[in-house]
Amino acid sequence: MSNTSARPQPDPDTLIAFEGVGKWFDQFQALKDINLSVKQGARVVVCGPSGSGKSTMIRCVNQLENHQQGTIHVCGREVYGNMKQLEQVRREVGMVFQSFNLFPHMSILQNVTLGPIRNSNLSRSEADDIALHYLERVQIADQADKFPSQLSGGQQQRVAIARALAMKPRVMLFDEPTSALDPEMINEVLDVMTELADDGMTMMVVTHEMGFAREVADRVVFMDEGRIEENCGKTEFFAGGRGERAQAFLSKILQH
Amino acid sequence: MNGPPLQTRRKLTSVDYICFGLVGAIIAYAVYRVSDVLVYNWNWSRVFNFVIYYDEEKARYVPNLLLKGIATTLRLAFWATIFAATIGLVMGYMRTSKNLAMRMISRCYVELVRNIPPVVFIFIFYFFLSGQLMPLVGLDDFDKNGAFVSSGVFYMLFGDPRLFSNFVAGALCLALFEGAYITEIVRAGIQSIPKGQWEAARAVGLSPFDVLRDIIFPQAVRKILPPLAGQFITLIKDSAIVSLISIQELTFLATEVASTTTKVFETWIIVGAMYFILCYSFAALFGHLEKRALRARR
Ligand SMILES: Nc1ncnc2c1ncn2[C@@H]1O[C@H](COP(=O)(O)OP(=O)(O)OP(=O)(O)O)[C@@H](O)[C@H]1O
Numbered sequence: 001m002s003n004t005s006a007r008p009q010p011d012p013d014t015l016i017a018f019e020g021v022g023k024w025f026d027q028f029q030a031l032k033d034i035n036l037s038v039k040q041g042a043r044v045v046v047c048g049p050s051g052s053g054k055s056t057m058i059r060c061v062n063q064l065e066n067h068q069q070g071t072i073h074v075c076g077r078e079v080y081g082n083m084k085q086l087e088q089v090r091r092e093v094g095m096v097f098q099s100f101n102l103f104p105h106m107s108i109l110q111n112v113t114l115g116p117i118r119n120s121n122l123s124r125s126e127a128d129d130i131a132l133h134y135l136e137r138v139q140i141a142d143q144a145d146k147f148p149s150q151l152s153g154g155q156q157q158r159v160a161i162a163r164a165l166a167m168k169p170r171v172m173l174f175d176e177p178t179s180a181l182d183p184e185m186i187n188e189v190l191d192v193m194t195e196l197a198d199d200g201m202t203m204m205v206v207t208h209e210m211g212f213a214r215e216v217a218d219r220v221v222f223m224d225e226g227r228i229e230e231n232c233g234k235t236e237f238f239a240g241g242r243g244e245r246a247q248a249f250l251s252k253i254l255q256h
Numbered sequence: 257m258n259g260p261p262l263q264t265r266r267k268l269t270s271v272d273y274i275c276f277g278l279v280g281a282i283i284a285y286a287v288y289r290v291s292d293v294l295v296y297n298w299n300w301s302r303v304f305n306f307v308i309y310y311d312e313e314k315a316r317y318v319p320n321l322l323l324k325g326i327a328t329t330l331r332l333a334f335w336a337t338i339f340a341a342t343i344g345l346v347m348g349y350m351r352t353s354k355n356l357a358m359r360m361i362s363r364c365y366v367e368l369v370r371n372i373p374p375v376v377f378i379f380i381f382y383f384f385l386s387g388q389l390m391p392l393v394g395l396d397d398f399d400k401n402g403a404f405v406s407s408g409v410f411y412m413l414f415g416d417p418r419l420f421s422n423f424v425a426g427a428l429c430l431a432l433f434e435g436a437y438i439t440e441i442v443r444a445g446i447q448s449i450p451k452g453q454w455e456a457a458r459a460v461g462l463s464p465f466d467v468l469r470d471i472i473f474p475q476a477v478r479k480i481l482p483p484l485a486g487q488f489i490t491l492i493k494d495s496a497i498v499s500l501i502s503i504q505e506l507t508f509l510a511t512e513v514a515s516t517t518t519k520v521f522e523t524w525i526i527v528g529a530m531y532f533i534l535c536y537s538f539a540a541l542f543g544h545l546e547k548r549a550l551r552a553r554r
């Protein structure tokens with residue numbers, strides 16, 4: 001299984017396109033010749049062993065990490081250098097982190113309104129309406145006046161999702177959104193993500209939750225040592241159309 | 257396995273009394289040496305008159321040189337803190353910047369101040385400031401009879417108008433000096449903000465300026481307020497060195513009082529007490545505010 005079939009076409013439906021992307025941390029090469037395209041409405045799950053470059057790849061999309069080789073297009077714009085263009089791209093891309101990263105000095109509502117207020121010149125009340133709408137959607141509107149430290153992990157992560165959605169992004173990135181959560185809170189977050197997928201949101205999700213992948217993904221990308229080793233349809237992936245390493249990895253994480 | 261934290265005792269034990277006794281004995285011996293061996297003629301009221309004295313004509317108490325000196329010290333500390341905080345904020349941010357030139361400039365500034373004795377630093381900057389900069393911006397020849405200048409507000413903020421450019425030079429020198437320490441405090445504050453906060457702020461598309469204004473500075477400021485308050489108190493004490501460039505603050509005037517009265521011990525003990533009261537009051541005030549802020553945050 002090779003990844004040559006993933007070469008992006010110049011297609012308005014392609015929201016994310018990696019072409020021959022390489023990324024180094026000093027001497028260490030974390031990404032090697034990454035080619036990947038994510039179409040409008042696609043739900044891509046990225047998995048692979050620890051240190052294989054999953055986070056690095058997903059963080060290159062909104063340039064929290066810069067790549068040094070190849071090109072990345074997001075919503076038709078190349079992401080590189082230029083700060084103004086980068087800000088534009090980042091507003092089209094919502095991101096949810098493993099450790100939530102809510103702003104601790106702001107209330108839940110302020111966390112969610114900050115983006116809309118700063119980026120689209122909305123008045124406070126307009127922004128509040130948008131924020132409450134998305135907080136409603138992740139079922140946490142009743143906590144709007146609290147501060148992040150007063151919420152459970154699962155609640156904080158749902159707020160983080162609402163914060164990303166309030167920018168009305170075209171793509172959502174998730175980097176292990178449930179792996180910092182206690183087991184009993186994982187589902188409340190996965191449920192929200194599943195709903196989001198059902199609404200047609202384009203998503204790129206790094207996760208080890210294979211149940212979620214089975215249910216929600218339409219494509220699975222398997223990474224190892226900085227390369228994309230597998231990039232195939234969900235049914236193909238779970239039906240056994242995968243290479244040795246993916247097989248080994250999968251059997252390891254399915255054991256527990 | 258951590259045990260419960262050790263309780264700090266509140267009751268005095270015999271050990272404490274022995275400690276007190278020892279300290280008391282040392283003080284008593286020092287007093288004995290001074291009064292008996294030194295044969296010194298104490299005269300407290302003579303010096304105390306320079307703090308505050310009774311004016312027969314006006315029939316009320318009037319502040320004298322030393323009280324005026326401490327007012328100047330406070331004014332100096334106030335303005336120097338404002339300048340130093342501004343310098344510290346900018347330089348502290350530059351210390352953490354991605355841009356190498358910016359980092360080098362701020363690093364040079366900090367190292368320069370930290371590795372030159374304060375007195376030498378103050379001399380260099382004072383002669384540069386008063387010799388070059390002040391005439392350049394025309395601070396020496398502003399209208400000393402203008403309405404604002406002759407008003408009480410001006411006096412309260414800057415002291416005697418005739419000494420204005422001298423005062424500004426002194427405040428700037430102090431600020432440049434203390435700014436280096438505030439720079440390091442600000443840098444530590446900025447660096448204490450977890451990387452995830454920067455990333456989350458960038459990920460919602462905030463501009464670099466908004467990231468600082470909305471996310472980084474508000475959180476950093478909360479963390480650095482206690483060390484900044486401490487630095488303010490240090491600044492009050494450090495302000496004594498500008499007496500060397502003839503800024504008429506407490507230490508400068510104390511030198512004059514000591515030499516005119518020849519009562520050296522009394523003068524410096526009283527001046528020491530004045531500094532102590534000033535600094536300790538601020539320390540107590542800041543401590544109180546900090547406790548209240550902690551309680552307010554649940
Ligand atoms: N800031 C950095 N500096 C240096 N090396 C880094 C940095 N970030 C990541 N790396 C290295 O790059 C490689 C890929 O890291 P990455 O975080 O992308 O892995 P991952 O697949 O997300 O792993 P995990 O499942 O543990 O999150 C790792 O070997 C890591 O040590």
Ligand SMILES: [Mg+2]
Nearest residue numbers: 054055056176
């Ligand atoms: Mg990771």
